[in-house]
Amino acid sequence: MIDRLTEEIKKKNAPIVVGLDPTLKMIPDHIKKKAFGEYGRTLKGAAEAVWDFNRALVDSVYDLIPAVKPQIAMYEQFGPEGVMVFKKTVDYCKEKGLIVIGDIKRGDIGSTSEAYALGHLGKVDIDGELVPAFDEDFVTVNPYLGSDGVMPFIDVCRSENKGIFVLVKTSNKSSGEFQDQRLSDKDGRMLYETVGEMVDEWGRDCMGTDYSNVGAVVGATYPEVGKILREIMPKAYILVPGYGAQGGKGSDLKYFFNKDGLGAIINSSRGIIAAYKNEKYSQDYPETAFADAARAAVLDMKEDINVCI
Amino acid sequence: MIDRLTEEIKKKNAPIVVGLDPTLKMIPDHIKKKAFGEYGRTLKGAAEAVWDFNRALVDSVYDLIPAVKPQIAMYEQFGPEGVMVFKKTVDYCKEKGLIVIGDIKRGDIGSTSEAYALGHLGKVDIDGELVPAFDEDFVTVNPYLGSDGVMPFIDVCRSENKGIFVLVKTSNKSSGEFQDQRLSDKDGRMLYETVGEMVDEWGRDCMGTDYSNVGAVVGATYPEVGKILREIMPKAYILVPGYGAQGGKGSDLKYFFNKDGLGAIINSSRGIIAAYKNEKYSQDYPETAFADAARAAVLDMKEDINVCI
Numbered sequence: 001m002i003d004r005l006t007e008e009i010k011k012k013n014a015p016i017v018v019g020l021d022p023t024l025k026m027i028p029d030h031i032k033k034k035a036f037g038e039y040g041r042t043l044k045g046a047a048e049a050v051w052d053f054n055r056a057l058v059d060s061v062y063d064l065i066p067a068v069k070p071q072i073a074m075y076e077q078f079g080p081e082g083v084m085v086f087k088k089t090v091d092y093c094k095e096k097g098l099i100v101i102g103d104i105k106r107g108d109i110g111s112t113s114e115a116y117a118l119g120h121l122g123k124v125d126i127d128g129e130l131v132p133a134f135d136e137d138f139v140t141v142n143p144y145l146g147s148d149g150v151m152p153f154i155d156v157c158r159s160e161n162k163g164i165f166v167l168v169k170t171s172n173k174s175s176g177e178f179q180d181q182r183l184s185d186k187d188g189r190m191l192y193e194t195v196g197e198m199v200d201e202w203g204r205d206c207m208g209t210d211y212s213n214v215g216a217v218v219g220a221t222y223p224e225v226g227k228i229l230r231e232i233m234p235k236a237y238i239l240v241p242g243y244g245a246q247g248g249k250g251s252d253l254k255y256f257f258n259k260d261g262l263g264a265i266i267n268s269s270r271g272i273i274a275a276y277k278n279e280k281y282s283q284d285y286p287e288t289a290f291a292d293a294a295r296a297a298v299l300d301m302k303e304d305i306n307v308c309i
Numbered sequence: 310m311i312d313r314l315t316e317e318i319k320k321k322n323a324p325i326v327v328g329l330d331p332t333l334k335m336i337p338d339h340i341k342k343k344a345f346g347e348y349g350r351t352l353k354g355a356a357e358a359v360w361d362f363n364r365a366l367v368d369s370v371y372d373l374i375p376a377v378k379p380q381i382a383m384y385e386q387f388g389p390e391g392v393m394v395f396k397k398t399v400d401y402c403k404e405k406g407l408i409v410i411g412d413i414k415r416g417d418i419g420s421t422s423e424a425y426a427l428g429h430l431g432k433v434d435i436d437g438e439l440v441p442a443f444d445e446d447f448v449t450v451n452p453y454l455g456s457d458g459v460m461p462f463i464d465v466c467r468s469e470n471k472g473i474f475v476l477v478k479t480s481n482k483s484s485g486e487f488q489d490q491r492l493s494d495k496d497g498r499m500l501y502e503t504v505g506e507m508v509d510e511w512g513r514d515c516m517g518t519d520y521s522n523v524g525a526v527v528g529a530t531y532p533e534v535g536k537i538l539r540e541i542m543p544k545a546y547i548l549v550p551g552y553g554a555q556g557g558k559g560s561d562l563k564y565f566f567n568k569d570g571l572g573a574i575i576n577s578s579r580g581i582i583a584a585y586k587n588e589k590y591s592q593d594y595p596e597t598a599f600a601d602a603a604r605a606a607v608l609d610m611k612e613d614i615n616v617c618i
Binding site: 021023024032036041042043045046071073074076077078079080082083084086087105106107108109110111112113115116118119124125126127128129131133134142143144145146147148149167170171172173174175176177178179181182183184185186188191194195198 | 330332333341345350351352354355380382383385386387388389391392393395396414415416417418419420421422424425427428433434435436437438440442443451452453454455456457458476479480481482483484485486487488490491492493494495497500503504507
């Protein structure tokens with residue numbers, strides 16, 4: 001799957017992933033009015049509004065980008081109805097030829113981790129019938145529980161040609177509380193470096209042509225960390241959140257790429273899907289043109305990033 | 310919510326939580342036959358089998374125990390239909406007077422973590438209408454992303470009188486890869502100790518009468534760690550997985566309790582819900598009596614644990 005991602009990035013000349021992380025506040029009134037009119041201000045109504053919003057966004061940008069990253073929390077908050085729309089979004093994006101990175105940050109142990117891996121990337125065995133459930137192309141994985149939590153995902157990546165991105169250094173302010181702790185038995189290197197070393201090790205048995213199906217998440221807000229981790233994990237694709245709304249700048253992104261101009265994919269969520277609320281776009285694009293504003297924002301992001309590689 | 314948990318534990322004289330983590334392999338043939346007959350060997354059929362299994366188990370043991378812990382992975386693997394059965398299970402258990410600990414191990418940042426917190430413990434705001442989605446009483450939380458990931462849950466715990474258990478030291482073999490790293494800037498104490506200190510700190514602002522609504526997960530398989538963490542987090546309830554099937558013994562559990570005989574709740578999943586497959590029970594309880602076997606296993610577990618406190 002990492003080979004397909006690399007190809008699509010080259011083809012579209014866009015190391016960009018659009019985060020489909022809608023909140024109700026981002027969704028234009030006319031969409032909410034229609035959904036709430038039909039289903040009321042209920043979980044189903046909210047989920048329906050998200051679905052209408054997503055479809056219009058995807059229709060508007062799918063030809064420009066290789067991948068989308070729906071954040072499952074924004075769907076799961078609306079209960080099973082929301083999870084249904086997450087699944088519909090995954091399917092719709094795949095129909096449009098997009099690679100889907102499920103931002104699920106799951107991580108558990110043994111048979112539980114296996115259940116997440118099979119349910120999200122593989123097929124579940126129902127009395128001999130192998131059935132895909134969510135069927136994303138990649139998912140994000142939390143490493144806190146160690147190899148026991150990650151290996152079941154890697155097994156499924158191997159058998160189904162899928163991929164994962166392991167959280168190494170996250171983009172948030174407090175990510176250092178645990179991730180930046182210096183480790184006595186690792187010559188004072190930081191926890192994120194050790195996690196990065198494990199990502200490199202896990203990834204060696206799960207290679208595509210040039211890159212591994214085991215990638216990493218490293219926040220754009222920590223470019224100096226990106227530089228260190230880029231060296232520790234030369235074969236890992238880095239999924240980079242935190243660009244734009246969280247403060248990461250285009251010029252900081254060069255550290256996340258390899259010399260081949262590959263090896264990183266930059267996520268933007270709010271910056272794209274709520275572009276019509278940003279003063280840069282709001283004059284040209286009224287609320288009803290939110291999808292066009294998203295397209296304009298993708299084109300601008302592409303330019304901003306491509307000058308840095 | 311921690312006060313209610315403490316009361317129920319005392320009332321039922323059982324510091325026990327039953328893990329509702331069904332796999333299809335655990336579910337008796339007559340239940341699967343009925344579900345697959347009706348819905349086929351599909352995600353819906355699998356979810357229906359889980360639902361029938363759960364209901365019978367809960368009916369059989371609810372009067373003996375204070376709480377259940379459904380592991381969402383075992384439902385989520387069957388897609389939105391599975392998640393629907395997770396929600397039905399949560400509701401059914403609450404109707405039976407049980408406290409529900411959603412074993413979701415979520416952890417993200419900012420508005421994403423807030424979405425998980427509101428969706429699982431609180432109410433989501435749908436255009437002014439406050440609607441509960443999953444509405445568990447407690448959930449488990451992964452701390453790898455630091456305070457940014459945990460605080461949104463604590464905010465909801467405060468406003469809704471709910472609780473969380475933060476993963477500190479997990480029961481699996483490889484949990485030490487990261488959790489047992491010694492930290493240079495913390496006098497060589499281990500990462501799990503630092504996480505434990507944070508749990509203690511987070512919990513101080515979220516107190517019930519004697520215990521905090523911020524608890525911790527510490528595996529029964531590491532009793533010596535339980536002893537250390539018990540001291541670091543005197544006010545935290547410890548949710549203890551790994552008893553039984555994973556190798557944790559009753560005699561090891563004393564370290565997880567405080568001198569008041571409280572402060573810990575021991576989980577058993579397979580050991581209870583699949584007791585009819587264990588040779589200890591299989592002679593007396595055929596497959597069709599799986600729910601009675603579960604009841605017998607709860608009674609035995611209660612005895613095993615209560616002699617140790």
